[in-house]
Amino acid sequence: MFGLTVRDHIMIAHSLPDEFFGPAQGLHGATLVVEATWRRRDLDAHSVVIDIGEASGHLSEVLAPLRYANLDEHPSFAGTLSTTEAIAAHIAHALADRVDAATIARIDVVVREHPDAWVTYELDLASR
Template sequence: MYSLTVNDHVMIAHSLPNEFFGPAQGMHGATLAVEATFSRAELDEHAVVLDIGAATEMLDEALSPLRYANLDEHPDFAGRLSTTEATAEYIGSRLEDALADQPDVGITVTLTENPRAKVSYTVPGRP
């Protein structure tokens, strides 16, 4: 199995209005470090998992709607909490759309919320 990881970060604002989340119930900002890992069992005809530039561009496009956004007002989070896990799923889904023509590429998104906590989401149905 081969993998390629590209990274970026995104600054968001949101609230998690449920007592389960303690002080994070109120509006607050977060800077999330984002890693997108693409994997495949065999390299493509160019001997790569994906072109690094293309992978970086895909991640940038996936993050673009989130940059400096208040996720409480973001249409894709309407009716659901914008937890780090839900945000990772959102990014993974956008990357899956970008790679619709390459179903043999696995996608895992890892968000680092702080130095002691990371969340990962692996897009189901891909290798």
């Protein structure tokens, strides 16, 4: 399987109002580094997974509504905790809506909230 990865970052605010999250219960900010990987079994007619510029554009467009946003007020996270895991899933599904599932087999998203801590989410497009 081939993969192409691009990276971007966003600054967000959010709270995680549950005792489980300790000091993160209160409103706080975070800078999240987001890596998105498009995977396919075979290369296309141009011998690529996806054009790097196209992939970068998709990621930037998906992240735009989250930049500098308070996720406590963001409609995509209404009724749910905006954990790093939930953010990764949101990004993967939004990216999947922009590609042809007949050619892209999977989208993987890594969200790094700290150099030593990150979350991964793998979305198999065949099972969507």
